Amino acid sequence: MLGGQDGDGVALALRVIVSLARIEGAPRLVEITSAHVDSCLYHGQVSLDFAHKLVELGAKVRVPTTLNVGSMDLLHPGLIRTGTDAEREIALRGRELMSAYVDLGCTPTWTCAPYQLPNRPGLGEHVAWAESNAIVFANSVLGARTDRYGDFLDICAAITGRAPYSGLQTTEARRGTVVFDCRSLGDRFLRSDLAYPLLGHHVGSLVGSEIPVLVGIPEDVSEDRLKAFGAAAASAGGVALFHVVGVTPEAPTGSLDHLPRYDVDLETMRATRRRLSTIASGALDAVSVGTPHASYAECLQLADLLRDGPPLQVPFYLSTGRATRARAEDTGVLETLESAGVTVVVDTCTYVTSILSPAWKNVMTNSGKWAHYAPGNIGVDVVIGSLAECVASARAGKVVLDAW
Numbered sequence: 083m084l085g086g087q088d089g090d091g092v093a094l095a096l097r098v099i100v101s102l103a104r105i106e107g108a109p110r111l112v113e114i115t116s117a118h119v120d121s122c123l124y125h126g127q128v129s130l131d132f133a134h135k136l137v138e139l140g141a142k143v144r145v146p147t148t149l150n151v152g153s154m155d156l157l158h159p160g161l162i163r164t165g166t167d168a169e170r171e172i173a174l175r176g177r178e179l180m181s182a183y184v185d186l187g188c189t190p191t192w193t194c195a196p197y198q199l200p201n202r203p204g205l206g207e208h209v210a211w212a213e214s215n216a217i218v219f220a221n222s223v224l225g226a227r228t229d230r231y232g233d234f235l236d237i238c239a240a241i242t243g244r245a246p247y248s249g250l251q252t253t254e255a256r257r258g259t260v261v262f263d264c265r266s267l268g269d270r271f272l273r274s275d276l277a278y279p280l281l282g283h284h285v286g287s288l289v290g291s292e293i294p295v296l297v298g299i300p301e302d303v304s305e306d307r308l309k310a311f312g313a314a315a316a317s318a319g320g321v322a323l324f325h326v327v328g329v330t331p332e333a334p335t336g337s338l339d340h341l342p343r344y345d346v347d348l349e350t351m352r353a354t355r356r357r358l359s360t361i362a363s364g365a366l367d368a369v370s371v372g373t374p375h376a377s378y379a380e381c382l383q384l385a386d387l388l389r390d391g392p393p394l395q396v397p398f399y400l401s402t403g404r405a406t407r408a409r410a411e412d413t414g415v416l417e418t419l420e421s422a423g424v425t426v427v428v429d430t431c432t433y434v435t436s437i438l439s440p441a442w443k444n445v446m447t448n449s450g451k452w453a454h455y456a457p458g459n460i461g462v463d464v465v466i467g468s469l470a471e472c473v474a475s476a477r478a479g480k481v482v483l484d485a486w
Contacts, residue, residue, distance in 0.1 A: 083242060091141025095238035099246065102235060108246035112208045117147040117240035118196045118220075120212035121233040122183040123434065124153040124176040132234055133182035136241070142187040143240040148196040149188050150213045151375075152180040155429045155437075156192070157404070163436035172436070180429075186237065192429035193403030195309070195375040197224060205331050208251055210239035214316035215309065215374045215451065221323040223308050225331035227251050230322050250323055258295035258325050260288075261338050265298035266347040271486065272300055276355075276468040278307040279450030281346065282314025282321075284354045288344065291320035295338060301328045306377050313374050314450025348486070358453050360463040362481065367442035369476045370432045370456075371469060372401035373449040378409050380469070385415045387473045388422035395479035398472075399437070401427045433459050446475050 084100070086093045103111060121129065153176025155161050164170045184190050191199060196211070197219050203209045205225035211217050212231045220226045229249035231239060239245045249255055262285055264272065271277050285294050294315070303326070315321035325333035356362070371384070381402060388394075400419065402410075407428050410416040419426060432438055433456040438445065445462045447453050453466045465481050474482040 089140050091136050091139030092241055094139060095136070095141060095241040096244065098235065098238040099242055099244055103246035103248065106246055106248040108248035110247050111244040112247045112251060113243055114145055114208045114210045114239060114245050116145050116201075116203055116209045117143065117236060118150065118209075118211040118213060118216050119147055119183060119188055119236045119240060120150040121237050122149045122152050122180055122188075124172055124179045125233070127175075129233070130175060130179055130182070133179060133186070133237075136237065137182055137185050141241045143237075144243045145240060146201065147188040147240040148191040148193070148199065149180075149183055150192070150216070151194050151430045151434065152176055152192055153430060153435055154180060155427055155435070156180070157428050161425070161427060161437050169436045183237070186241070188240070191403065191405070193375050193405070194431065195377070195403060198375070198377055198403060199405055208245065210236060210245045212236035214322075215313035217322050218312035218316045218324065219309055221250055221256075222312055222325065222330050223305060227256075230320075256323060256332060257293065258334055258338075258341065259292040261295045261297060261341045261343040263297045263343060263345045266345060267298070267351065268348070269300065271348060271351070272298070274468060275307060275310070275448065276466075276471075277351070278310040279314045279448070279453075279466065280351045280354045280358070282311035283318045283358050283450045283454065284346065284350060285311075285324075286315035286317065286319030286321050289319055289321065291322065293323050293325065294321065295325045295327065295334060295341065297327050297338070299326045299329060303329055304379070306380055309374055309377075310450065314454070317451045317454040355466060358450065359465040360457055361444055361465050365444060365480050366396050366446055366475055367444050368397045368399065368438055369446045369472050370399040370401070370438070370452060371448045371472055372399075372427075373431055373433065373447070373452040375431075376400055376402040376406065378406050378415075381406060381410045381415050381419065383469060384424070384473070385418040387470060388424070389418060392477045394423040394476045396476050398424045398476050399427055399432050400424050401431045404428050438462070446472050446481065448472050
């Protein structure tokens with residue numbers, strides 16, 4: 083491939099992968115079974131230049147490759163604000179970039195949650211996934227193996243079908259390094275959806291890129307709650323792999339006494355909520371949920387919460403993937419959501435794209451990741467709550483939080 087016999091595009095991509103392998107001291111490359119590409123989200127002209135160069139050189143992906151969110155909702159382009167020159171440029175260039183990655187042979191999934199799609203990688207499979215929450219879910223919940231791959235590296239791995247055998251691709255790098263004992267939180271709290279973004283934010287803030295091991299989590303914890311934990315931990319720190327004893331496939335089964343330990347209690351979680359929220363009360367301008375993209379189960383849960391009760395008093399946004407939206411449409415869930423006043427966003431997310439009005443200042447979310455990034459990205463104040471609290475607050479037009 084390096085010699086160009088598979089085309090100049092493949093040779094360029096492999097030079098990038100080999101250079102990374104040399105930098106990381108990888109002894110060899112491994113064949114990957116799939117890729118998830120984050121480079122399709124527009125970050126400036128360089129994003130377009132690299133993609134267009136690969137297209138010009140005739141490159142095509144050689145493994146199944148999904149695409150992360152882009153800068154546009156292609157199904158509902160009217161949701162995207164284009165009132166300023168900068169917004170118009172992002173909308174135009176973002177659409178162009180998304181098209182370029184389809185030209186490279188990627189599947190236009192436009193979701194940050196590729197693990198919600200069919201044909202997920204299995205335990206021990208080497209993959210090259212980008213996007214922080216996708217990486218941590220693949221490593222932790224599925225037991226697949228991916229290191230952290232940023233823009234350009236992801237598409238180069240997809241084109242070559244290779245990644246350096248380094249970092250979390252290796253067995254020795256996947257062992258837990260620090261324990262979080264969650265038993266003091268109690269069963270009631272640990273069975274609430276709010277527990278997991280708060281716990282993830284707390285853990286990520288403390289450990290950075292280490293590998294936490296959680297003790298005391300219910301063995302029947304759902305994938306959606308593990309998703310919320312991982313996304314928050316990856317945002318607040320650099321967590322790319324976590325273990326949950328009795329739950330995740332590579333969690334340790336022996337003694338953990340040799341590892342440093344943190345005990346987590348309810349007061350820690352209350353303090354985390356206060357730290358993650360930039361407001362605690364008062365009027366709301368909007369609610370945004372579905373970061374990472376909502377699963378079908380989460381769409382169904384929201385529909386159930388909205389089925390009866392007073393109308394929403396503020397705009398309510400739900401971000402999800404196209405495949406999930408299609409399923410929700412087929413089953414009538416989408417009609418329930420939209421009839422209740424929910425705006426369903428696909429292909430992108432409200433904290434990376436100009437969707438929310440610039441006049442809105444106070445926004446509620448159920449996502450630790452959204453709460454972490456939105457104040458800096460789109461200039462809003464944020465309060466985090468459970469999905470039920472988000473619905474209650476949207477109906478009241480002000481922050482409504484349960485005591486615990």
